[in-house]
Amino acid sequence: MINIRNISIIISRDLQRFWKYRWWLAGLITMNLADLFIFALLFNNMVRRDLIPNYFLFIATGIAAIASFASAFSIGREVGVEIRRNYTQYLLSLPLSRIELAFGRILSGTVRGLIYQTPFIILLFILIDLPSPLQIIYILIASTLLSTTMSSISIAISTATRNFDMQATLRSFTYFILFFISNVFYPDALIRQRFPGVLYNIAYYNPVSLTVSLFRIIFKIYATPPSGYSELHIIMYLAIWALISMFMGGYLYIRNLEK
Amino acid sequence: MRDDLRLLYLLIVYDIRKIMRYKVFILMRVAWFSVQVGFFAYLISHIVGQRFGGELTYYHFYLLGAYTSILFTVSMFRGYETAQEFEEGLIEYMLSLPIKRKILAIGRILGGSIASFILTLPMMLIVLFLLGAFDLFSILLAMASAMIFSIGIVSLSISLVFLIKSGDATDITFGILDSLLVRLSTVFYPAIILLSFIPYYYVSSVNPLSYLADFLRWIFYPQELSKYLINNPMNLAFFIIGFATSMLVLATIFIEKKIEGGGWK
Structure with missing residues (x-):
């Protein structure tokens, strides 16, 4: 039996710690804003208009998705520190079941992702347009599912080794694979044209790509949305990602804590 | 003097030997x-x-920028x-060892920059292969300029650590510096594109990353890319040398002064 109150205590504790890392957050915001207001603004002058009419807005939707992804990933960093410092013994001694502990940590990452992402979504509303209430619900669901997936993946990676450099390298590697092999920087049609087959499928079903596509459909960034994509299809794929990664992440977290 | 050189050599070897610890790190970075x-x-x-112009596309332009940014990141990692x-x-x-502070500072900076250069050598080879650049003189010149640039960046990064004296603050400062300096340089875009936003152009025109990226471009494509460089090739070379020398001297003086007394947070 899962006690919701225990999970909410873990979430609120992790949230308090999130604000403690305000300088780390400032760094993350700088990175995201630099991508938008430096990279995208300048690159907009080089991009072929026939492919992407407005690269700044094209990237803005990508950055909004990446924002939740990067922030949700922060929980992995902390879990890694706990494992290195043997803080896990203390966590295991708490009057919580292992499942409550694992899901509490995963959901903490999810909440962090959502909080961090909100200003970027509001920025999209200002830069582009205010979507309908139903579309706002779609955005909220997709962001929650993406954050859950990323939180679970980062926890699983961070508990895999006690070596700090290895943890950081594995997290960066996963981050950049998901970041580069996605449609954040380039249209889906181009990926399909240049990398048909396995790589296109990896990019297509990448949870970051799925969220970015949903944002681009809602904010009408695509001249023609990629075939097979609709809001509900995307949410279904994201839900599958979130469920699988949540169970995998939770299982690996508990297993590695008890080692 | 002879003893100092021997100690300097030992410090450099110490940093280079540490590379062997990073096998997985190197593999991940290369991947x-x-x-x-x-x-x-x-x-x-x-x-x-x-x-x-000619067959040259943005891909060729960007490859040398990508190498510059990875060398910068790896050098900052020191x-x-x-x-x-x-x-x-x-x-x-290390402070308790019979090594002069100055030698310790110079040795660690030179060792760190040689190690950074070696760590990025596989990436440079990938870029050269993709560019089809096999001229020995050009390759040696590119390697020498990358090595000199790395001395400047390692000096800067170690000085910052001594200034900040906090693990967390170092982490954040380096993250911000990395994201801003890479984007406000000619790594991704030629100088004429940066001109469309004058403040960005000014920052990029004093950014060492712009100088190495453009100098490497000039080495391999002197004709095609000459009009897209942020400065003329001679100035690019002098800037890289001047940056590395001044940062090495400043870092040595700074580390000598800051190393005593601890105060690590």
């Missing part, structure tokens, strides 16, 4: 760089309309290492 140049750069070059050595008490141990 990540391969994705960056094989997927990201290839696709992004297809959405760029900019042509540079700062993280120093921060970790502070946390582990290794710096205090």
Whole structure:
């Protein structure tokens, strides 16, 4: 039996710690804003208009998705520190079941992702347009599912080794694979044209790509949305990602804590 | 003097030997760089309309920028290492050794920059292979300029660690510096594009990353890319040498003064 109150205590504790890392957050915001207001603004002058009419807005939707992804990933960093410092013994001694502990940590990452992402979504509303209430619900669901997936993946990676450099390298590697092999920087049609087959499928079903596509459909960034994509299809794929990664992440977290 | 040189040599060897600890790190970086140049750069070059004359595309332009940014990141990483050595008490141990502070500072900077260069050598070879650049003189000149640039960046990064004296603050400062300096340089775009936003152009015109990226471009494509450089080739070379020399001197003086008394947070 899962006690919701225990999970909410873990979430609120992790949230308090999130604000403690305000300088780390400032760094993350700088990175995201630099991508938008430096990279995208300048690159907009080089991009072929026939492919992407407005690269700044094209990237803005990508950055909004990446924002939740990067922030949700922060929980992995902390879990890694706990494992290195043997803080896990203390966590295991708490009057919580292992499942409550694992899901509490995963959901903490999810909440962090959502909080961090909100200003970027509001920025999209200002830069582009205010979507309908139903579309706002779609955005909220997709962001929650993406954050859950990323939180679970980062926890699983961070508990895999006690070596700090290895943890950081594995997290960066996963981050950049998901970041580069996605449609954040380039249209889906181009990926399909240049990398048909396995790589296109990896990019297509990448949870970051799925969220970015949903944002681009809602904010009408695509001249023609990629075939097979609709809001509900995307949410279904994201839900599958979130469920699988949540169970995998939770299982690996508990297993590695008890080692 | 002879003893000083021997100690300097030992310090450099110490940093180079540490590379062996990073086998997985190197493999990951090479894999990540391969994705960056094989997927990201290839696709992004297809959405760029900019042509540079002849067969030269944005892909060729970006490859040398990508190498510059990875060399910058890896050189900055020496700062993280120093921060970790502070946390582990290794710096205090080194201070107890019969080595002059100045030699210790210079040795660690030179050792760190040679190690950074070696760590990025596989990436440079990937770029040269993709460019089809096999001229020995050009390759040696590119390697020498990368090595000199790395001395400047390692000096900067170690000085920052000694100034900040905090692991967390180092982490954040380096993250911000990395994201801003890479984007406000000619790594991704030629100087004429930066001119469309004058403040960005001014920052990029004093940014060492712009100078190395453009100098490497000039080495391999002197005709095609000459009009897209941020400065003339001679100035690019002098800037890289001047930056490395001044940063090395400043860092040595600074570290000598800051190393005493601890105060690590």
